[in-house]
Amino acid sequence: MFSLIRDTFTSQLVTLWRVFKHMFDKKDTVEYPDVQPYMFPRWRGRIILSRDPDGEERCVACNLCAVACPVDCIALQKAEDENGRWYPEFFRINFSRCIMCGFCEEACPTNAIQLTPDFEMAEYVRQDMVWEKEDLLINGTGKYHDYNFYRVAGMAVGGKDKGEAQNEAPPVDVRSLLP
Amino acid sequence: MRWEVGSALNIVSILLVVVVIAAMLIWVERRLLGIWQERLGPNRVGPLGLLQVVADMLKIFTKEDWTPPFADKFSFILAPAIIMTVVLMSFSVIPFAPGVGIIDSNIGVLFVLAMASLGAYSVMLGGLSSDNKYALLGSLRAAAQMVSYEVFMGISLLGIVALTGSFNLREIVQAQADGWYVFPQIIGFIIFLIAGVAESHRLPFDIPEAEQEICAGYHTEYSGMKFGMFFVGEYLGLVLISSLITALFFGGWLGPGFLPPIFWFALKASFFVAFFILMRAAIPRPRYDQLMRYGWLFLLPLSLVNLLVTGAVILAGSGG
Ligand code: SF4
Ligand code: SF4
Numbered sequence: 332m333f334s335l336i337r338d339t340f341t342s343q344l345v346t347l348w349r350v351f352k353h354m355f356d357k358k359d360t361v362e363y364p365d366v367q368p369y370m371f372p373r374w375r376g377r378i379i380l381s382r383d384p385d386g387e388e389r390c391v392a393c394n395l396c397a398v399a400c401p402v403d404c405i406a407l408q409k410a411e412d413e414n415g416r417w418y419p420e421f422f423r424i425n426f427s428r429c430i431m432c433g434f435c436e437e438a439c440p441t442n443a444i445q446l447t448p449d450f451e452m453a454e455y456v457r458q459d460m461v462w463e464k465e466d467l468l469i470n471g472t473g474k475y476h477d478y479n480f481y482r483v484a485g486m487a488v489g490g491k492d493k494g495e496a497q498n499e500a501p502p503v504d505v506r507s508l509l510p
Numbered sequence: 511m512r513w514e515v516g517s518a519l520n521i522v523s524i525l526l527v528v529v530v531i532a533a534m535l536i537w538v539e540r541r542l543l544g545i546w547q548e549r550l551g552p553n554r555v556g557p558l559g560l561l562q563v564v565a566d567m568l569k570i571f572t573k574e575d576w577t578p579p580f581a582d583k584f585s586f587i588l589a590p591a592i593i594m595t596v597v598l599m600s601f602s603v604i605p606f607a608p609g610v611g612i613i614d615s616n617i618g619v620l621f622v623l624a625m626a627s628l629g630a631y632s633v634m635l636g637g638l639s640s641d642n643k644y645a646l647l648g649s650l651r652a653a654a655q656m657v658s659y660e661v662f663m664g665i666s667l668l669g670i671v672a673l674t675g676s677f678n679l680r681e682i683v684q685a686q687a688d689g690w691y692v693f694p695q696i697i698g699f700i701i702f703l704i705a706g707v708a709e710s711h712r713l714p715f716d717i718p719e720a721e722q723e724i725c726a727g728y729h730t731e732y733s734g735m736k737f738g739m740f741f742v743g744e745y746l747g748l749v750l751i752s753s754l755i756t757a758l759f760f761g762g763w764l765g766p767g768f769l770p771p772i773f774w775f776a777l778k779a780s781f782f783v784a785f786f787i788l789m790r791a792a793i794p795r796p797r798y799d800q801l802m803r804y805g806w807l808f809l810l811p812l813s814l815v816n817l818l819v820t821g822a823v824i825l826a827g828s829g830g
Contacts, residue, residue, distance in 0.1 A: 347788060347793070349792075350792035351788055354545050354546060356548050359548050359549065360550040
């Protein structure tokens with residue numbers, strides 16, 4: 332009984348002393364609007380649509396991101412230009428629903444959709460949280476500088492025929508192999 | 511008007527200072543808790559965040575003051591008023607300094623204890639009248655806790671009363687001119703400290719309002735200024751307990767002459783306020799049955815032994 336009481340008392344006193352010592356420790360608080368916190372490069376923040384190194388839209392409107400999105404906040408419509416390249420006619424992300432999970436980025440076969448370290452996205456009007464393609468599209472390549480989907484994919488588009496992509500052998504004419 | 515006990519100037523300034531200090535404690539507590547948790551605490555409103563209190567007050571005054579339709583209106587409104595009243599009444603007997611005080615009462619210690627008992631009505635009525643399960647649980651706990659800790663809160667002070675031979679708080683302070691009572695009455699001090707925390711139901715003994723268990727306990731249904739009164743009442747209780755400890759065990763206003771007496775009092779009292787806040791930052795809340803068992807099985811016998819030993823020593827000293 333008494334050893335129990337003694338131990339209880341000493342442990343409380345030790346606790347008090349240890350907590351008191353925190354007074355002299357460095358504070359963990361980052362005073363945000365005055366001090367910008369360091370944002371990690373792979374932070375999952377505001378979403379952008381990037382362009383390939385030639386300056387064309389990377390997105391091929393495959394809808395994989397919209398399917399992957401757990402909260403269904405991506406909406407887009409496929410369109411095709413005169414070269415046969417697919418692109419989204421509209422591309423809309425409702426950021427009031429987006430949970431910044433990054434699934435869309437993982438799903439994207441063309442590295443078009445990317446999450447960036449920007450988190451300052453507060454708005455006064457809820458409707459302003461719906462971002463259209465013009466708002467999302469940037470002029471650069473984002474995190475992946477050299478990747479160009481149409482140059483590595485086997486698909487024929489205007490200006491690039493079958494077999495002309497990087498690391499791609501010309502198509503084999505199966506009939507010519509006949510004996 | 512002169513500075514003498516009970517003058518109108520005295521009453522008004524003590525009332526104002528005490529209430530303003532209690533309100534400022536909202537900020538002090540949050541800053542100190544922040545510092546002890548390696549944060550900064552509120553520091554954006556005004557210099558050092560000092561105007562946080564104003565912001566909080568504005569918020570609490572402009573909030574909807576809602577009385578639940580199922581509550582018992584009369585006691586629902588009465589409860590927060592009781593706590594403010596009894597705590598402010600208790601301040602009337604506190605001797606802040608020579609000439610600063612409201613009543614020079616011969617039964618000061620008893621008066622404070624009586625007011626503390628009345629304070630139990632506030633939490634009981636508040637919880638009962640809310641007609642809410644959590645509030646009821648909270649007030650049940652509060653009633654049991656306050657009633658049982660009052661017992662040895664009183665007994666722990668009897669040693670001092672016996673040493674001084676008076677219930678008058680001023681005489682108790684003056685009797686400490688050649689030695690604070692904390693040394694002969696160290697056990698009484700520890701018991702009074704613990705019971706004081708339990709009486710003002712501050713953490714770690716905030717079992718009646720334990721947020722994590724029963725929402726906010728007895729003031730679950732309160733909002734707006736009625737909640738604010740419970741809130742400020744709690745801080746007033748904190749100031750009261752710190753002032754009492756200062757006056758009873760640490761020589762009140764007595765101190766080296768280079769500072770005016772009231773400063774010594776304020777200094778000692780603020781030390782204990784900070785200590786209570788440190789306790790809140792450091793010590794987890796015990797279980798309810800632990801609290802009761804600890805009180806009745808350990809603190810009560812200890813305070814009785816303390817009283818008996820004190821009595822025996824006095825008797826032996828007087829050669830009786
Ligand atoms: S980050 Fe997640 S929630 Fe946001 S758009 Fe992409 S998949 Fe949807
Ligand atoms: S952003 Fe990527 S995944 Fe989404 S539609 Fe465009 S190409 Fe497909």
